[in-house]
Amino acid sequence: MKRIHVAAAVIRGTDGRILIARRADSQHQGGLWEFPGGKVEEGESVEAALARELREELGIEVTRSRALIKVSHDYPDKQVLLDVREVEAFAGEPHGAEGQPLAWVSPRDLPQYEFPEANKPIVAAARLPDQYLITPEGLDVPEMLKGIQRAVAGGIRLIQLRAPDMYDPKYRDVAVDAVGLCAGKAQLMLKGPLEWLGDFPAAGWHLTAAQLRKYAAKGRPFPKDRWLAASCHSAEELALAEQMGVDFVTLSPVQLTQTHPEASPLGWDEAQRLIAGFGKPVFLLGGIGPDERERAWKAGAQGVAGIRAFWPEA
DSSP states (O other), rough: OEEEEEEEEEEOOOTTOEEEEOTTSSTTTTTEOSSEEEOOOTTHHHHHHHHHHHHHHOOOOEEEEEEEEEEEESSSSSSEEEEEEEEEEEESOOTTTTTEEEEEEEEEGGGGGGOOGGHHHHHHHHSSSSSSOOOSSSSSSHHHHHHHHHHHTTTOEEEEETTEEEEEEEHHHHHHHHHHTTTTTTTTEEEEGGGGGGTTSSSSSEEOOOHHHHGGGOSSSTTTTTTTEEOSSHHHHHHHHHHTTEEEEEESSOOOOOSSSSOOOOHHHHHHHHHHOOSSOEEESSSOGGGGGGHHHHHTTTTEEEEETTSOOO
């Protein structure tokens, strides 16, 4: 069965809302919502196909876009490769030129709409930012909380509370305060034993590679309405993350790092190869700063993650 190559768009309005369209009942996966786009013709680039489809479907002209995510999915009756671009600027007023209903939806409300299975990783990618801040170790509690406050005020929207040098009760106390600082402004990801999950319902969970190996076969430990992430360093760990049903991963180390000088770096080419076989949002980590965001996008990543290079100084 030949894989159908589709160009799709996450179109973001100036207010941050995202445009989705409802598939006609007569279509494959009819009646469900989707990200606009269509088939890439023989010899056509993804950008050209997307520009043509959005002109025909919505009556708009794309003026700026970038790669967001690629998703391969096998339905019982067809195989698709969705090549998704984020449309950052366009001319014209979108309308359902083929009679399809449209909706502008805030990213956090996207999960309330029913999408085809192949679109689910795109929903995650559309909701996630392009930077993931990981807290540095060795800070005292007031420093850590002030830094999180500065990061949130500076527009960081995804934060992992990593404090391997803290003993459990202290980490839990800091987590309570960090949840409060992030509420309504940023998504906080916690690390720790899965027995703690019920105590922090507002937080997502970031699994270590060891937890992934231990729990992957049991599947997702909580419902889809909470973020689940994992640390991955190899194709084997990415396969375990897929099995567990995580929403996104960090892939590391891309380059040599101060934090883990003993770890052998993947390099950009290998990172790109691993991302191509995964199909969910990936943040590249390890010897990378915010300036490498565009390079990460070109490699197929959601964005970049980091510790010291991302931490806001006082």
